[in-house]
Amino acid sequence: xxxxxxxxxxxxxxxxxxxxxxxxxxxxxxxxxxxxxxxxxxxxxxxxxxxxxxxxxxxxxxxxxxxxxxxxxxxxxxxxxxxxxxxxxxxxxxxxxxxxxxxxxxxxxxxxxxxxxxxxxxxxxxxxxxxxxxxxxxxxxxxxxxxxxxxxxxxxxxxxxxxxxxxxxxxxxxxxxxxxxxxxxxxxxxxxxxxxxxxxxxxxxxxxxxxxxxxxxxxxxxxxxxxxxxxxxxxxxxxxxxxxxxxxxxxxxxxxxxxxxxxxxxxxxxxxxxxxxxxxxxxxxxxxxxxxxxxxxxxxxxxxxxxxxxxxxxxxxxxxxxxxxxxxxxxxxxxxxxxxxxxxxxxxxxxxxxxxxxxxxxxxxxxxxxxxxxxxxxxxxxxxxxxxxxxxxxxxxxxxxxxxxxxxxxxxxxxxxxxxxxxxxxxxxxxxxxxxxxxxxxxxxxxxxxxxxxxxxxxxxxxxxxxxxxxxxxxxxxxxxxxxxxxxxxxxxxxxxxxxxxxxxxxxxxxxxxxxxxxxxxxxxxxxxxxxxxxxxxxxxxxxxxxxxxxxxxxxxxxxxxxxxxxxxxxxxxxxxxxxxxxxxxxxxxxxxxxxxxxxxxxxxxxxxxxxxxxxxxxxxxxxxxxxxxxxxxxxxxx
Numbered sequence: 001x002x003x004x005x006x007x008x009x010x011x012x013x014x015x016x017x018x019x020x021x022x023x024x025x026x027x028x029x030x031x032x033x034x035x036x037x038x039x040x041x042x043x044x045x046x047x048x049x050x051x052x053x054x055x056x057x058x059x060x061x062x063x064x065x066x067x068x069x070x071x072x073x074x075x076x077x078x079x080x081x082x083x084x085x086x087x088x089x090x091x092x093x094x095x096x097x098x099x100x101x102x103x104x105x106x107x108x109x110x111x112x113x114x115x116x117x118x119x120x121x122x123x124x125x126x127x128x129x130x131x132x133x134x135x136x137x138x139x140x141x142x143x144x145x146x147x148x149x150x151x152x153x154x155x156x157x158x159x160x161x162x163x164x165x166x167x168x169x170x171x172x173x174x175x176x177x178x179x180x181x182x183x184x185x186x187x188x189x190x191x192x193x194x195x196x197x198x199x200x201x202x203x204x205x206x207x208x209x210x211x212x213x214x215x216x217x218x219x220x221x222x223x224x225x226x227x228x229x230x231x232x233x234x235x236x237x238x239x240x241x242x243x244x245x246x247x248x249x250x251x252x253x254x255x256x257x258x259x260x261x262x263x264x265x266x267x268x269x270x271x272x273x274x275x276x277x278x279x280x281x282x283x284x285x286x287x288x289x290x291x292x293x294x295x296x297x298x299x300x301x302x303x304x305x306x307x308x309x310x311x312x313x314x315x316x317x318x319x320x321x322x323x324x325x326x327x328x329x330x331x332x333x334x335x336x337x338x339x340x341x342x343x344x345x346x347x348x349x350x351x352x353x354x355x356x357x358x359x360x361x362x363x364x365x366x367x368x369x370x371x372x373x374x375x376x377x378x379x380x381x382x383x384x385x386x387x388x389x390x391x392x393x394x395x396x397x398x399x400x401x402x403x404x405x406x407x408x409x410x411x412x413x414x415x416x417x418x419x420x421x422x423x424x425x426x427x428x429x430x431x432x433x434x435x436x437x438x439x440x441x442x443x444x445x446x447x448x449x450x451x452x453x454x455x456x457x458x459x460x461x462x463x464x465x466x467x468x469x470x471x472x473x474x475x476x477x478x479x480x481x482x483x484x485x486x487x488x489x490x491x492x493x494x495x496x497x498x499x500x501x502x503x504x505x506x507x508x509x510x511x512x513x514x515x516x517x518x519x520x521x522x523x524x525x526x527x528x529x530x531x532x533x534x535x536x537x538x539x540x541x542x543x544x545x546x547x548x549x550x551x552x553x554x555x556x557x558x559x560x561x562x563x564x565x566x567x568x569x570x571x572x573x574x575x576x577x578x579x580x581x582x583x584x585x586x587x588x589x590x591x592x593x594x595x596x597x598x599x600x601x602x603x604x605x606x607x608x609x610x611x612x613x614x615x616x617x618x619x620x621x622x623x624x625x626x627x628x629x630x631x632x633x634x635x636x637x638x639x
Contacts, residue, residue: 010031010173010479011031011171011172011173011201012030012031012032012166012167012172013028013029013030013031013160013167013172013173014028014029014031014172014173014175014472014475014476014479015027015028015029015156015169015172015173015174015175015472015475016028016043016174016175016177016205016210016467016468016469016470016471016472016473016474016475017149017152017174017175017176017177017468017471018177018207018210018465018467018468018471019065019108019145019148019149019176019177019178019190019193020065020108020239020240020428020467021065021106021107021108021109021239021240021241021242021271021272021273022064022065022239022240022241022272022428023062023063023064023065023240023428023464024048024062024063024064024065024148024149024152025045025046025061025062025063025464025465025467025468026045026046026048026063026152026156026468027043027044027045027046027465027468027469027471027472028043028044028046028472029041029042029043029044029472029475029476030042030044031476031479040217040220040476040481040482041476041481043217043469043472043473045061045465045468045469046061046152046155046156046159047059047060047061048060048061048062048063048089048151048152048155049079049080049155049158050063050079050088050089050090050091050151050155051077051079051087051089051090051091051092052089052090052091053091053094054077054091055077057077057079057080058090060089060090061464061465062464062465063088063089063148063151063152064088064089064090064092064093065088065105065106065107065108065148065240066088066089066092066093066095066096066103066104066105067086067087067088067092067103067104067107067139067144067147067148068086068087068088068091068092068095068096068102068103069086069102069103069104069124069136069137069138069139070085070086070087070102071102071135071136071137072135079154080158081154081155081157081158082154084151086139086147088147088148088151089151092104093304096300096301096304097301097302097304097305097327098301098327100124100297100300100301100304101124101126101136101297101300102124102136103124104123104124104139104144105124105304106240106241106273106378107123107141107144107145107148108141108145108241108242109241109242109269109273109378110122110123110125110141110378111141111142111145111186111189111190111193112179112182112183112186112189112267113141113378113379114183114185114573115379117140118140118141118142118189119140119142119189120140121137121138121139121140121143122138122140122141123138123139123140123141123144124136124138125377141189142189142192142193142196143193143196145189145190145193146193146194146196146197147197149193149194149197149199150196150197150198152169153169153170153197153198153199156168156169157169169198169199170198170199170200170201171201172201173201173203173475174194174199174201174202174203175202175203175205175210175471175472175474175475176190176191176194176199176202176203176204176205176471177204177205177206177207177210177467177468177470177471178190178204178205178206178207179206179207179237179242179244179267180206180207180208180209180244180246180264180265180490181242181244181264181265181266181267181268182267183267183572184614185573187204190204191204203474203475203478203610205470205471205474206246206261206264206490207237207239207244207426207467208235208237208244208245208246208248208261208264208426209235209246209248209261209470209474209485209487210466210467210468210469210470210471210473210474211235211237211424211426211461211466211467211470212233212235212248212259212424212470212485213469213470213471213473213474213477213482213483213485214461214462214465214466214467214469214470214473215424215458215460215461215466215470216259216473216482216483217469217470217473217482218460218461219460223483224256224257226458227250227257227422228250228257229250229251229252229257230249230250230421231249231250231421231422232247232248232249232250232418232419232420232421232422233247233248233249233250233259233420233421233422233423233424233458234246234247234394234420234422234423234424234443234455235247235248235424235426236390236423236424236425236426236430236439237425237426237427237430238271238272238386238426238427238428238429238430238435239271239272239427239428239429240271240272240273240428240429241269241271241272241273242267242268242269242270242271243265243268243270243271243381243386243389244265244268244427245264245265245389245390245393246261246263246264246265247261247262247263247397247418247420248260248261248262248485248487249262258483258484258486259483259484259485259486260485260486260487261485261486261487261490262397262487263393263397263418263490263550264490264491264550265389265393265397265550266393266550268381268389269378269379269380269381270380270381270384270386270389271427271429272307272310272428272429274355274380274381274384275310275350275351275355275429276303276304276306276307276310277303278350278351278354278355278384279306279309279310279342279346279347279350279351280299280302280303280305280306282342282346282350283302283306283324283340283342284299284302286340287326287338287340292338294326294338298326298327298338301326301327302324302326305324305325305326306324306342308322309322309324309342309347310342310347310351313342313343313344313347314347314351314431314432314433314434314435315432316433318344319344320343320344321341321342321343321344322341322342323339323340323341324339324340324341324342325337325338325339326338326339326340348434351432351435352434352435352438354384354385355384355385355386355435356385356386356387356435356438356439356442357385357387357388358387358438358441358442358445359385359387359388359391359442360391360446361391361394361395361445361446361449361450362391362395363387363388363391363392364388364391364392364395365381365382365383365385365388365389365391365392366382366383366388367382367383386439387438387439387442390439390442390443391446394418394419394420395418396550396551397418397550397551398418419443419446419447419450419452419455420443420455421452421453421455421456422455422456422457422458423439423440423443423455423456423457423458424457424458424461425439425457425463426461426463426466426467427463428463428464430463431463431464436457440454440455440457443455487520488519488520488521488522488523488525489517489518489519489520489521489522489523489608490519490550491519491548491549491550492515492517492518492519492548492549492552492553492555493515493516493517493546493547493548493606493614494513494514494515494516494546494547494548494549494561494569495513495514495516495544495545495546495547495604495616496511496512496513496514496544496545496546496547497511497512497513497514497534497560498510498511498512499511499512510562511545512560512561512562513547513560513561513564513569514529514558514559514560514561514604515555515556515557515558515559515560515561516529516557516604516606516614516616517557517606517608517614518555518556518557519549519550519552519553519555520553521608522608523608523609523610524608524609524610525607525608526605526606526607527557527605527606527607527608528557528603528604528605529557529558529603529604529605529606530557530558531558533601533602533603533621534601534602534603534604535599535600535601535602536579536599536600536601536602536618536627537579537597537598537599538579538580538596538597538598538599538600538627539578539579539580539595539596539597539598540578540596540597541576541577541578542576542577542578542579543574543575543576544574544575544576544577544616544629545571545574546571546572546573546574546575546614547569547570547571547572548569548570548572549568549569549570551567551568552568552569557606575629577629579618579627579629580627600618600620601620601621602618602619602620602621602626602627603618603619603621604616604617604618605617605619605625614630615628615629615630616628616629616630617629
């Protein structure tokens, strides 16, 4: 069972960490610092020392999520706290355009990819058709994530713990953010990465909630003046690797306004990485039309160059164009470069119209899985249109919004998607005013069609640092010094139970879905499954099937679904495990161990751990829990 990281003595510092796909950030609060009466504790953004060029170290508020892996014998300058065998941050980001085969990128996206072994050294990933470079070291997605956290740890300790060993980051309560759509395995892998970096006092927090916490913190008590009971807040979080959508309702909480997260979208690998690739393909096509071709190696560097150009061209005061430089390859270009440019008009056309098209509210995201064979890589969303994914999400979650929906004044809302009355943007992609404006335009048009006011945008947060600052605020709120967002589990969970029926050729026994964790259960809860006993196979390998639903809000513990629509339940990865047949305490007076392959009558209990993973406990009638089934990232499952 997972240890509660909040147990033990409270730390002096509360630290929030945004472990992002593109950038990491750290914010902190000194809970012992004097605070004026009625004032809130001050949340600080930590400036992270890092290489910015060979031999040059600067402190910056963001640590780019890039990891440079030097070749054997390569000399590296030291950081203020000593030598490192690999380099995270700005220098690694710059090197990615020059030697992409030595730089890890998008480790967070790989962290949630169940199709690969996330504990094996697979990064930097070699695309199909590319020739692996000999002598290049590789790391796992977990190890890369741990390296970013270790850099933050060392930088923090150098700044705060040289004269005060008790201030070391390892001894502080750390609130680490993950996408709301991360499944239990990805959350456990994130916790494992933190543990490898020496951070064991970790709480996991959903990124959209952290963004909303940051908005609350930025406004102080005045946040309640900007919302009213019944408002539905859409948190639209687009980062480098993912699109994360959540709905939060504003409630009357005993005469004061409170917040409750009511819905979370599917995990979508759709974000800045996709946009960078789209721009790179546009540039490659432009070069090809003039007779210059670039290979797969050069394309990887071009993607990084386009990322930098995109950020400049979507800034508040953008230039008309940005030069693009591609390292040369081949006989004619050895030691040379290819030069072109990317214009502001091209960026807006490709990104705004391509990723945020104006669509009707009955549009739905395309899911095309017809290809029988594909490259093994990240499982990117098939449809690049964020607005279509948004329409699909709101339609699916219409029931979750409740009767108030988009009309807090009580107006009737026609049948259709749940329409938010407020929008909170977050993520590096949404720093671009043109992209925020397009989302607002699309949602505004849907609202007008429904006869309700268009949503208002909640402003005032720093999108680059909001998640880290919100995570630190969450730490304060858990100590009673802030507003808590309620919500619990974002999905209902079910275990498959085979029906007891006579064997029929060609027809395996149908599987029923037993609800073990309803929607909205708080982490740390233990739930006894009422009703009949079940037969548990022990002493022989067995497969346990699990399901989840983000739409079934009314199911309760013990409810059994004999049949269901495919869109109601998503089947998760099965767990294959052998539960030992030996008695729990070896007490032969209870009949000894059952024979291998025996089905033992048991009752079930479910435990939602503090980090969001699921454990099932099985107990023979009248006895304490004997068998435990939990997901284990190293072995798949274990008893």
